[in-house]
Amino acid sequence: MQIGGATPYPASAATLLPARSLAASISSDVSPDITRAAQAPVTAAQPADDEQSASSREEADKPVDSPASSDKARNTDDQRGVQQQRLEQLEVASLASRDQEVRTHEQAHAAIGGSYAGSPSYTYERGPDGKRYATGGEVGIDTGPVSNDPEATLRKMEVVIRAALAPAEPSAQDRQVAAQAQAQMAEARAELAQQQRTEAQAASEKRAQGSEDDEASADNDKSAASGPQDQSPSPSLDLYKQLSGLQEPMPVVDLVA
Structure with missing residues (x-):
């Protein structure tokens, strides 16, 4: 009995590879279809060929070193x-x-x-x-005040302000120093004004005291000068005594020539 179709199915010529020899294990009375099936083409080597082709293409795509590319890199x-x-x-x-x-x-x-x-x-x-x-x-x-001398403090703070603002473009720190010096000047001016008021008051009191002393001295001098003039001289008895002791006048004789 024959199994399979009467017409054999030949493989495509592009994919056929030499079959492995199985003649030693197959008897002569086996059907030709079975023999053909046992002798199927081996296609495992095809991927290796594809990998080799891909590697060849990559190597072909790599740029080849040339003098021009070396000059460009330099x-x-x-x-x-x-x-x-x-x-x-x-x-x-x-x-x-x-x-x-x-x-x-x-x-x-x-x-x-x-x-x-x-x-x-x-x-x-x-x-x-x-x-x-x-x-x-x-x-x-130094931005500290001069102790007990407001005038010297004013002069010092003027120098400090000029020094702080001396650069063409003063920094924020420079302006802060100048502001501190201005505050010191304000305190020195207040202290100086108070000192001047105290001195003026002392001078005024001294002048008033001097005027009172002058007036008292004038009154004393006036009293001393007017005292002897008001006292009347006491009567003298010597004058009367001299008048009583005078002699009578002598008679005058007329001489006729």
Whole structure:
């Protein structure tokens, strides 16, 4: 009995591979259809071929090093180096400008403050060129009043205010110092006004006391001068005695020639 169709089903020529030899295990009386089924083509090697083709395509897609590509890479590196150098130059220029600004600012405080101001002190930052640049600074200044001398306090606070506002662009701290000095000046003016009122009152009292003393002295002098004039001289008896002792007058003789 024959199993299967009468017509065999040949495989496509593109996918057929040599079949494994099974003649040793198949007898001669087996149906040709069974034999053909046992000898099915092996297709496991096809994926390996596909992977090899993909690898070949990737290698083909890779750029091939050439002198032109090497020059382009060097040019890119050179451009990055030039850009980095320009950035460093700009940073150095900015630091140098800031250094000059800070030093000018603090030296203006010290110059105007004179004996009331200290020496400038700075904070530094190291630039890309390895140098140190001043990025901040300060100057100590004495804003305390002069003890028991409001006039000297006023003169001192005037100097402090000029020193605090000496830079072209005073900082917030500079303006705060100037405000403190102005407050000290207001207190000194009030103290000076009180002192002047006290001195004026003392002088007025002294003048009044002097006037009273002068008036008392004048009254005493007037009383001393008028006292002897009011007293009448007591009568003298000697005059009467002299009058009573006079002799009678002698007779006058006329001589006729």
